[in-house]
Amino acid sequence: MTLHVCLIAEVAEEVIEKDIAPESSTTTGDKVANPSHTEKLDAAEEALKSTKVVFVLGGPGSGKGTQCKKIVEKFGYTHLSTGDLLRAEVASGSAQGKKLTEIMEKGELVPLETVLMLLKDNMIARAPNSRGFLIDGYPREMEQGVRFEDEVRESDFLLYFNVSEETMTSRLLGRAQTSGRVDDNEETIKQRLKTFSENKNAIMEYYSKGNKMEMITAEKSVDEVFAEVVRAFEGRGITAASKQKEKSTGGLKDAKVLFVIGGPGSGKGTQCAKIVEKYGFCHLSSGDLLRAEVQSESDRGKRLNEIMEKGELVPLDEVLALLRDAMEKKVSEGVKCFLIDGYPRELEQGERFEKEVAGCTGVLYFEVSDDTMTQRLLERGKTSGRVDDNEETIKKRLETFHNQTKPLIDHYKDKSNIIKAEGTVDEIFTEVQKYMDSKKW
Numbered sequence: 517m518t519l520h521v522c523l524i525a526e527v528a529e530e531v532i533e534k535d536i537a538p539e540s541s542t543t544t545g546d547k548v549a550n551p552s553h554t555e556k557l558d559a560a561e562e563a564l565k566s567t568k569v570v571f572v573l574g575g576p577g578s579g580k581g582t583q584c585k586k587i588v589e590k591f592g593y594t595h596l597s598t599g600d601l602l603r604a605e606v607a608s609g610s611a612q613g614k615k616l617t618e619i620m621e622k623g624e625l626v627p628l629e630t631v632l633m634l635l636k637d638n639m640i641a642r643a644p645n646s647r648g649f650l651i652d653g654y655p656r657e658m659e660q661g662v663r664f665e666d667e668v669r670e671s672d673f674l675l676y677f678n679v680s681e682e683t684m685t686s687r688l689l690g691r692a693q694t695s696g697r698v699d700d701n702e703e704t705i706k707q708r709l710k711t712f713s714e715n716k717n718a719i720m721e722y723y724s725k726g727n728k729m730e731m732i733t734a735e736k737s738v739d740e741v742f743a744e745v746v747r748a749f750e751g752r753g754i755t756a757a758s759k760q761k762e763k764s765t766g767g768l769k770d771a772k773v774l775f776v777i778g779g780p781g782s783g784k785g786t787q788c789a790k791i792v793e794k795y796g797f798c799h800l801s802s803g804d805l806l807r808a809e810v811q812s813e814s815d816r817g818k819r820l821n822e823i824m825e826k827g828e829l830v831p832l833d834e835v836l837a838l839l840r841d842a843m844e845k846k847v848s849e850g851v852k853c854f855l856i857d858g859y860p861r862e863l864e865q866g867e868r869f870e871k872e873v874a875g876c877t878g879v880l881y882f883e884v885s886d887d888t889m890t891q892r893l894l895e896r897g898k899t900s901g902r903v904d905d906n907e908e909t910i911k912k913r914l915e916t917f918h919n920q921t922k923p924l925i926d927h928y929k930d931k932s933n934i935i936k937a938e939g940t941v942d943e944i945f946t947e948v949q950k951y952m953d954s955k956k957w
C-alpha cells in the first residue's frame with residue numbers, strides 16, 4: 517500500500533497535482549490535457565460512488581488492525597490506514613511528502629484537508645477494482661467523519677471494536693516488548709487512551725442514530741471476535757468474496773510477463789532499468805515493493821522487516837498480493853508488458869502466479885558467481901542502509917537462493933534465457949537485447 521514504486525495509479529497522481537495547484541489547471545486554458553485520463557478519472561469517481569465504505573474505529577490495542585486483515589481476506593475489501601498513507605507519502609520523497617515531513621518535524625498535526633486528500637485519491641485510484649473500503653482508525657473525531665461524508669462520500673457504517681482500557685493497556689505493553697514503537701510505553705498509552713475516550717462518544721452517538729454502527733465486543737480471541745465481525749457484515753448483506761472474485765484479474769490474463777531471476781547482487785535491477793528505457797516495460801520489483809511496505813511502518817511492514825533481517829524468504833501470499841495489486845492498477849492504465857523482478861523465488865510462486873495472475877511469457881536468468889554477488893552487495897551496503905546488506909545475512913540469502921530458486925530454471929527451461937552477468941553493464945545488456953529482440957511483445 518504504498519504511494520510510490522508502481523502502487524498508485526497515475527490517475528490519483530493527477531488528482532493530487534490538481535488539488536495542490538488548481539490555478540494552473542484553469543489559467544492555461546487546457547482543461548483536458550489527456551482525454552483518456554479524464555475518462556478514467558470520471559469512471560473511477562463513478563465507481564467510488566457505488567463502492568461500500570466502512571469506517572473502522574477502536575482504541576489503541578483494540579485489535580482492529582488484525583481484524584481488518586481478516587476482513588480483507590474474507591470479503592475482498594481494500595484496507596486503508598491514514599497513518600500508513602501519510603508515512604508512505606513521506607517515504608516517497610514527493611513535494612507533498614516533504615511538506616508533511618516539515619509539519620511532523622515541528623510536532624504539528626497534519627491538516628485534515630491533507631488527510632482527506634490522501635484518502636480520496638487512494639480510494640479513487642482503487643475503486644474500479646475494489647469490493648469496498650475499510651478506513652482504519654478514521655474518523656478519530658467528529659469533524660473528520662462529517663468532512664469525509666461531505667467531500668468524499670457517505671459511509672455505509674462504522675465498525676467499532678469495544679475493548680476495556682485495562683485490556684488495551686495490557687496488549688500494548690505486551691506489544692512494546694517487540695515492537696520498538698516509541699508510543700508503546702505506559703505513560704504514552706495512558707494519554708492515547710484518554711484522547712481516544714474523549715472523542716469516541718460523540719462519534720458513536722452520531723453513527724448509532726441512523727443504524728450505521730456495528731459494535732463488536734473485542735475482548736475475546738481473534739477468531740471469536742472475527743466471527744462476530746462476519747455476522748455483522750453478513751447482516752448488512754455483505755457476502756464473502758468468492759475465490760473467482762477475489763482473484764479476478766481482468767486484463768492481466770492478456771498481459772505479457774517476463775520473469776527476471778538472479779541472485780542478490782546479480783545486477784538484475786540495473787538491467788531491468790535498461791529494459792524499461794529501451795522497450796517500455798513496466799518494472800515491478802518484489803524487493804522494492806516489500807521495502808516500501810517496510811518503510812510504511814505498518815504492522816505488516818514490521819513483520820516483513822523481521823523476516824528480511826533474518827535472511828528468510830517472505831511468505832508467498834504477501835508477495836503475490838503486492839504484485840497482483842500493482843499489476844492490476846497498471847493494466848487499468850493501458851500497460852501490457854511487465855518485468856517481474858525478483859519473482860518467482862521458488863517453484864510454487866511461479867505456479868501460483870500463472871494460475872492466479874497471468875501466464876509467463878519468458879524468463880531472464882542472470883547467472884553470477886557467489887563471490888561476485890557477495891562483493892557487490894558488501895559494496896552496496898556501505899551506502900544503501902539496507903538491513904540485509906551485511907556479510908552474515910548475504911551468506912544466508914545466497915544459500916536460500918540456491919536451494920529454492922534454482923529449480924525454477926529447470927521448470928522454465930523452454931521459456932528461459934541464461935545471461936552470463938559477470939561483465940560490464942553494457943556487455944550484459946547487449947546479451948539481454950538479443951533475447952528481447954527475438955520475441956514479439
